[in-house]
Amino acid sequence: MSDQIMPENQINIELGEDVADGVYSNLAIITHSHTEFVVDFVRLMPGVPKAKVKSRVILTPQHAKRLMKALKENIAKFESVNGVIQDMDIPGGIPIHLGGPTAQA
Numbered sequence: 001m002s003d004q005i006m007p008e009n010q011i012n013i014e015l016g017e018d019v020a021d022g023v024y025s026n027l028a029i030i031t032h033s034h035t036e037f038v039v040d041f042v043r044l045m046p047g048v049p050k051a052k053v054k055s056r057v058i059l060t061p062q063h064a065k066r067l068m069k070a071l072k073e074n075i076a077k078f079e080s081v082n083g084v085i086q087d088m089d090i091p092g093g094i095p096i097h098l099g100g101p102t103a104q105a
Contacts, residue, residue, distance in 0.1 A: 023054045037064040 025041035032038065041055040059067065079085060 025054055027051070032061075032064075036060060 023041060023043075025043055027042040027044050029040045029042060030037060031040075037059045039057045039059070040053045041057070042051050043054050044051045075085065
């Protein structure tokens with residue numbers, strides 16, 4: 001028998017044009033049950049009191065924990081190159097007015 005090295009398991013991931021542009025979000029709302037985590041990505045616009053969920057991702061608890069670890073690792077790598085990301089503490093929670101001009105008709 002020869003000592004052949006088998007390539008690692010690989011996954012071929014396709015990124016379609018409809019997803020490649022991404023979706024901008026400046027707020028994430030996370031809810032969970034005993035079987036899943038639901039992450040709603042929301043876009044808040046300055047001066048507009050109504051926000052829209054732009055994307056929803058549903059994860060198992062195990063995948064949610066893997067995502068958390070991956071985000072921690074990637075934030076640490078980013079900060080080691082670019083400096084510490086400043087955390088914005090928002091008094092009262094979610095900002096309704098983001099500092100832009102108030103919308104008028």
